[in-house]
Amino acid sequence: MRTLSLPRGTRWATSDDVLSLLRRRWSAGTDLSELALGEAWEPLVIGLRPPSAAQYANDFDAVQAWAGRWRARLPAGLRVEWQAVGGRRSGVVQLPVRVVVESRGDLWRLLQVAQQVHVFENILDDVGSRLPDARDWVSRHPQRVLAEAAHWPSFIAVVNWIRDAMPADAWVRQVDVPGVDTKFVEVHRETLAALLEVCLPPERLHTGNSFAQRYGFAVKPAYARVRRPDGTALLPGVSEMTVRVSELDALDLPGHVFVVENEVTYHAFPPAPNALLFLGAGYGVSRLIAVNWLADRPVTYWGDLDTHGFVMLDRLRARFPQVRSMLMDRATLLEHEAHWGVEDSPVNVDLEHLSVDEAALYVDLVEDRYAVGLRLEQERIRFGRVLAATALG
Template identity: 30%
Template sequence: MTDRWGLLPDEVIGRLRAREWANRSNWRARLTGERAFPLRVPLHPPSGPQAASDMPKFQAFVHQWRLFRQQAALQWSSVTIRGFGAQELPSHLTLHNAADLAVILGDDVAAFYTEWADRARHLSAIAPELGNAAAHNCFDLMALLRPDFDELCCLLPQLAQGMGRSGYVRALALQGVGTKFVESNRVIVQQLIGAIHALDGRDLYHWLDVTRKPSGTIALRGLCDAVRKQLANLRTIWVDGDELASLTVDATHLLIIENEQPAYVVQDLANTLVVAGCGYQLNWLSASWVGRMTIGYWGDLDSHGFDMLELAREYQPMIQSVMMDRETLELHSQASHERSGATPPRGRLTAEELSVLQCLQARPIERRRLEQEKLPAQFVQGRLARWRACHFDPTTRVGRP
């Protein structure tokens, strides 16, 4: 007679976690219904002779299951033990749905399931097909922070076939969605859009009709035909800092953008050249052709963005900042963590710029940065059009209408 009887709660939970949670395919299949409920787990209670032969083990088996928190999931059966008569013993654990399973598996899984179920309900409210898609993509969906998930819910109803009109993905006209979001979360966006619309084997960018992100070092974009002709009629070209310094471009306005990707949000502006993705590579600003232009600088709202602005002003003191003001900061709440601060201000910031920097530095570290990519395309274009139309006051470095 075997003594392999009497599974205890910790053993059952350990086996279930390994089979149903650690195995992601199995967990996903439980959510989609491919692995059906109820899930019935035998606890292997002892027979009468087995219990009589090892009373301490028998007592521990019964005691631990009586302490089990989810008593409603247990089924009990009667076993007669010589000298003790009929005894009620736990025989099976029965789980009727994914919520029951999650609770059994532990607090971490229960929290995962509760949040996932809430997200699945939000997606189903957008389109019923998204409920099943939420199950198939549960881990990718849960990898999003809650603010990013909320942004996803804002994005999905706005996407339509062909809306990009062969422009860059960063230039999509989206309300309440940062220009970086589609690119950063392309995989999950494509999976969910594919559940609603027939992509017919096309990827998300093809369906939207947007141009893929180009690669290079420092990007130059002409924002009107006259400037584009000087760049060989190419939409974007890439150069290094030395090459940029040796160029001569005839334009009235120059917009410097700290990071490359926000440059693809920018639409046409008369007589304007964009130089993007140069970061701290700013020595080209000493070139003679640069000084003839009205220059705007758009950087991240963080200590590094303001540090680069000050460095740029060492070469061109009259540079105007664009979207680095209190209005931009207060209108957009998607602040993020700044890993490390830059050097203290060097005395080349305006009073308003210094005030914004001090406001950021007074915040908790996880909210000290507002990335350029978090700003909606419509806001960016409106502010750039305002900058382009302003008369520049060189005494304050502030543009006036």
């Protein structure tokens, strides 16, 4: 037998207290996991923390009423054990001291979950025959399995297709299983990922943060957008390009490289001669790290004057140490106080590639020296300042 304890502080437990304890155990998946893993059933014993003899003597009516409720409302599936309490002063009375759940069948009836158990056992059998490597995972996550019970035939089919029939470099869109589309995979990717982790051989598991990268699907290529701000052609007849970063690396374009974050700023950038202008678009600036020839160019980065802007500067400079910043200094910040805004989600991380002045300003932004969550967006800086800065560039 196994003894289960009611929450601390429970006294004179009711049937509702007992059912609540058993439902918590059910919700944790313990009962179905033990069933699926073939563990032998042991009756569950729950002490009711009944009144003492002294409490019976001092509060006779309340104790009798409590015991009477146990006699009148015994839930099906529970066996109650009674014990004599009392003495010469108050007389002897039989009080319930513990309840016992004798079998799994009793527990299912008590919790009214027989249908859910039946559904789980059918899924377990299906997994055991069609996806045996996942049986142990299913056994250990029964409530998660039940929450998606209707989808398990599709889960099994998708995992088998990925393992046995997926072409090299397939896109997630190409998963060819009846009733399954890209949205299905996206919505259920956590469960599918858990199954693939235990069903794919180690050599089929790849590094990467996305579902597609982890399981060998093709991923959307990284693109970069670039133009010459003086209007001259990048290539014959081409003034602006959005190109795959992998192909951009082979172009080896000449010029002083500027990187800006805002699209309007990208279009309105002064016509600096012999320059290349990239649209960074936030953390998309990290894509430029793969363009190897940038190591041989002067590079100027202009981001928003906020904590995220300095993080992006730090990332770019970690790859290309020659990167200098533009209009990301204290003088620019203080000059534009009327245009200060608020950064929604400031960051506070160690940045190792900032200059002394940049690092000092970054710390001031993190510590809210001038204002809470201070942000100066690049499009709010006076255009005359932009003209002067690019002339120096």
